[in-house]
Amino acid sequence: MKATTQCEHTEKIIGSLLSGESPSAVLARHETHLAHCPVCRTVIEQLPGDLEQWQNAEVPLLPLKSLLPQPVSEPVHYRSIVMRSVVTAAAAIVAGLLLSRFFVPEPIPELQNIAQDYALLVTTDNSFPVEFFNE
Amino acid sequence: MTDDRQLAEALRQKDEKAFSIFVTRFQPMVARVIFKITGDMNDTNDLTQDVFLTVWEQVEDFRGEAALTTWVYQLATNKALNHLKWEKRRQFFSLSYWGSDTKNTSLPKSLNDAPGRLIREDDSNAITAALDQLPGQQKAAFVLSKSEGLSNPEIATILGLSVSAVESLNFRAKQNLTRLLKTYYQSKTT
Numbered sequence: 001m002k003a004t005t006q007c008e009h010t011e012k013i014i015g016s017l018l019s020g021e022s023p024s025a026v027l028a029r030h031e032t033h034l035a036h037c038p039v040c041r042t043v044i045e046q047l048p049g050d051l052e053q054w055q056n057a058e059v060p061l062l063p064l065k066s067l068l069p070q071p072v073s074e075p076v077h078y079r080s081i082v083m084r085s086v087v088t089a090a091a092a093i094v095a096g097l098l099l100s101r102f103f104v105p106e107p108i109p110e111l112q113n114i115a116q117d118y119a120l121l122v123t124t125d126n127s128f129p130v131e132f133f134n135e
Numbered sequence: 136m137t138d139d140r141q142l143a144e145a146l147r148q149k150d151e152k153a154f155s156i157f158v159t160r161f162q163p164m165v166a167r168v169i170f171k172i173t174g175d176m177n178d179t180n181d182l183t184q185d186v187f188l189t190v191w192e193q194v195e196d197f198r199g200e201a202a203l204t205t206w207v208y209q210l211a212t213n214k215a216l217n218h219l220k221w222e223k224r225r226q227f228f229s230l231s232y233w234g235s236d237t238k239n240t241s242l243p244k245s246l247n248d249a250p251g252r253l254i255r256e257d258d259s260n261a262i263t264a265a266l267d268q269l270p271g272q273q274k275a276a277f278v279l280s281k282s283e284g285l286s287n288p289e290i291a292t293i294l295g296l297s298v299s300a301v302e303s304l305n306f307r308a309k310q311n312l313t314r315l316l317k318t319y320y321q322s323k324t325t
Contacts, residue, residue, distance in 0.1 A: 010320070014313045018281075039317075042324045047261065047316065054262035055282050059166040062180055067158045067187045068151065 009033050013043050023048040139203035146194040158187055164204075164283075165211045171278040172215035174267050182214045189214075201292060208283070208293045212275050219271040265315035273308035280305055 009030055016026045027034065027044055034040050145153030165186050170179040189210055197206050266274055272294065279290045291301045 010317045011313050014316050014320075015309065018309050018312060018316075020281075039321050039324045042320045043316075046320065046323075050261040051281075054171075054260055057167070057171075057260075059163070059170045059179065060176070061162050061166060062183060064155060064158055067162065067184060068154060069188075069191045 007037050007039055009037065009040050010043060013040055014047060017043075017047050017051065140199060143194065143197055143199060143203055146190065149191075154191060157190065161204075161207050162187075165207060168208065168211045168278060168283065169215045171266070171282055172212065172271070172275055173218055174263065178218060182211075182218055186210045186214055205289065205292055208279070208285075209295075212279070212293055216271045216275055219274075261316055261319050262312075265312050265319060268315055269308060269311055273304050273311065276301055276304035277308040277312070 013026055013030060016029075017023065023044060030040065030044075034044060142153055142157060146157060162183065166179055166183050169182045169186075170176065173179060173182065186207070190207070197203065266277065269277070275294060276290055279285045279293060280287070285293070287298050287301045287305070290296075290305075291298045294301065294304075296304075
């Protein structure tokens with residue numbers, strides 16, 4: 001008898017069982033060989049059961065509720081959000097410019113005094129370096 | 136509402152009661168096919184939800200040329216196969232794939248043909264473990280044929296292939312499974 005790892009019957013037996021042949025028919029055909037080959041015996045003992053278990057395997061089902069259509073919230077339109085922000089910003093700038101035309105700031109007395117002193121100095125003191133300021 | 140055409144028409148009208156009937160009728164089939172292709176329960180739950188969402192949103196795509204069952208099989212199989220492709224790509228680009236210790240165990244399943252790694256050791260069912268190593272389409276063809284009992288022309292419609300292509304897929308699936316199962320049962324005997 002050949003070593004079990006080299007047995008050429010194993011593939012034939014597996015192929016027959018995978019093709020749907022009944023285990024008893026396969027057993028009858030390879031009876032003599034099976035008496036001496038432990039690998040083929042394991043195949044004929046276990047493969048039909050494994051195949052049946054795989055074919056009849058029950059898959060746990062999800063609750064019906066989780067598969068029903070859910071109410072969908074309003075879709076978010078990112079482009080319109082950006083457009084709305086740009087338009088708001090532009091409107092704020094235009095409004096600011098328009099308001100600035102009507103807004104005349106109050107004169108600051110300290111600054112007025114300094115300006116008057118400077119004008120007096122320039123007109124009365126010839127040594128004052130006017131060019132320096134005019135540059 | 137037992138007739139497929141009536142049910143599809145009611146779904147087109149967005150009839151929620153009809154959708155409940157549809158889910159109750161088709162969920163076991165959808166979950167079973169997806170689970171047998173992906174082999175993962177969490178993925179099965181996500182993809183099952185995805186299938187029914189697609190049905191609700193795209194029922195207009197069902198033109199009634201094929202049976203409603205075929206259309207649902209098509210959706211479930213495509214979702215599962217796309218998920219496998221995505222998963223394979225994700226594994227390839229993950230850091231662990233390139234790590235020296237984990238590289239071999241995270242190889243895409245179809246490429247992993249080192250004899251010692253052919254079968255996942257934690258799998259109690261040899262078929263599940265061996266199927267895990269098959270390329271997606273072979274796996275889908277085998278599942279639709281041997282688990283769902285569909286004919287080759289029906290599988291061809293579902294996978295969008297010719298009948299001869301399906302025959303070839305089934306032949307290669309059986310060949311690969313035989314090789315993998317042989318290794319598995321040999322390791323259990325010795």
